[in-house]
Amino acid sequence: MFIAAHEWFAPVLEESTVNANTLAELYKGLSEDFESEELKHKARLFLESEIAKLDASACDLPAQAHELEDWMQTSSQPATSRYGQYLEERKAGSPRRYFSNRAHALYFLRAVAPTKLVDGAWVYGLLNHWRNPRFADLIRTYFEELGEGSNDKNHVLIYRQLLTRYGLDPVDDLAESFYTQGLIQLALAGHAEEYLPEVIGFNLGYEQLPLHLLITAYELNELGIDPYYFTLHVTVDNANTGHARRAVQAVLDNIPKLGSADEFWRRVRIGYGLSNAGVGTTDVIDGFNIDREVVRIFAHKSEAGHGAHSDYCRVGGRNVNDWLARKEDIPEFLSALEKARWIKRGVPVEQSRFWGLLQGSRAEMFGVFTSYELQVIHDWILGDASRDGHSYAEIDSANSVPRRASFRVAARLAATRSGMSLDLHTQSPSTSMLDSDLQSLTQQLPTLDAADQASILVKAMAPSQHWTPAGLHATKLFGRLFFSGA
Numbered sequence: 001m002f003i004a005a006h007e008w009f010a011p012v013l014e015e016s017t018v019n020a021n022t023l024a025e026l027y028k029g030l031s032e033d034f035e036s037e038e039l040k041h042k043a044r045l046f047l048e049s050e051i052a053k054l055d056a057s058a059c060d061l062p063a064q065a066h067e068l069e070d071w072m073q074t075s076s077q078p079a080t081s082r083y084g085q086y087l088e089e090r091k092a093g094s095p096r097r098y099f100s101n102r103a104h105a106l107y108f109l110r111a112v113a114p115t116k117l118v119d120g121a122w123v124y125g126l127l128n129h130w131r132n133p134r135f136a137d138l139i140r141t142y143f144e145e146l147g148e149g150s151n152d153k154n155h156v157l158i159y160r161q162l163l164t165r166y167g168l169d170p171v172d173d174l175a176e177s178f179y180t181q182g183l184i185q186l187a188l189a190g191h192a193e194e195y196l197p198e199v200i201g202f203n204l205g206y207e208q209l210p211l212h213l214l215i216t217a218y219e220l221n222e223l224g225i226d227p228y229y230f231t232l233h234v235t236v237d238n239a240n241t242g243h244a245r246r247a248v249q250a251v252l253d254n255i256p257k258l259g260s261a262d263e264f265w266r267r268v269r270i271g272y273g274l275s276n277a278g279v280g281t282t283d284v285i286d287g288f289n290i291d292r293e294v295v296r297i298f299a300h301k302s303e304a305g306h307g308a309h310s311d312y313c314r315v316g317g318r319n320v321n322d323w324l325a326r327k328e329d330i331p332e333f334l335s336a337l338e339k340a341r342w343i344k345r346g347v348p349v350e351q352s353r354f355w356g357l358l359q360g361s362r363a364e365m366f367g368v369f370t371s372y373e374l375q376v377i378h379d380w381i382l383g384d385a386s387r388d389g390h391s392y393a394e395i396d397s398a399n400s401v402p403r404r405a406s407f408r409v410a411a412r413l414a415a416t417r418s419g420m421s422l423d424l425h426t427q428s429p430s431t432s433m434l435d436s437d438l439q440s441l442t443q444q445l446p447t448l449d450a451a452d453q454a455s456i457l458v459k460a461m462a463p464s465q466h467w468t469p470a471g472l473h474a475t476k477l478f479g480r481l482f483f484s485g486a
């Protein structure tokens, strides 16, 4: 669902000097400058608008906070037992439940990127209060979301690398609704003091193990796509010792002893509701329509491609520049390409002259489309046969397609062939890495007193920068401070 800017920005538009009048712009603004008071103010208005939309009767939390532990144990069981049923169905020959083809899976990874790229942000606002023992579980959760300062464990960095590896960046031209969940997380990060019960409730909801995480990891691996980001969360969000358990403990530790416990619990429930706001995982997956995605890709590309073709490039009686001049004409342009037999749907892509422009030894449009966009076009042309999940890049020169291997099998084979160790996620971090912020941090720290040292570390661990070399270094130093109890 598209949320028009005027619906919730109206009160601040006139006084605004920051260009952030859509959810995407506000999200990007905060992702780059988390210190901006004006952006944080806008994020707070947005948060309030999301709270106003919540339906309290839809909350499945128990009536009383002390029933939480039982609730967690019983609510995590259905996810694992339903996953068992899923595996049985797959063994019996059922098709993938989520991803119809490789393009579908990559679409999902791109659409949820605004959420995944701020993973853990909702807890950030409590970091300045790390000495409060009641926040110990929450601070530790944030520290672990940041991979304890290791670049091969920092959740946001892992996702950034996933986007790069599969050609899914830049993450642009997404529907506004895909920014809702990430913006809620950034808004909570910026206003933790005013929304403490909501932060704790959000954490409770977000850190429970959902069925979709298990199925997503399974099907990504099956399609040869690295599932590590998702398998990592299956292990860290467990109900026994992981983030889910700590999230329950954080609620119990923070129930007021002097103030109103009922009011606290009411607001925890609001925060819990916020963790499910926006477009959910299965909604994103169900929302994939390959015809619509192809049109979107061509329309987006037409902004640069319009005017770049020569006059003799004609399709259906119109030259290509003319077709690309108006986005509304793109569906008709694609039909014209089919009618002129430039595109032959339902057969291998090598039989389409248009594909020959994109890939191969004489591809005049080589490099115009990202590898994600090529996969969508490939699967769209191929049609039902794309359900085999092959990458367009796997087609060899003899036009034969090898049997598709799961990600883990392919990784093992590659490691065996190269004689290298298997760990694909290990890169050695280095404090000598060339990075201006890292240099600045290491130069400033010895000149500061203990309180200022802690605050510069916290600043470097903000959602906008904890994944950078300076942020990772700061996270490690913060860990020493936190666990030493100094």
Ligand SMILES: [Fe+2]
Residues within 6 Å of the ligand: 119, 120, 145, 155, 233
């Ligand atoms: Fe995470």
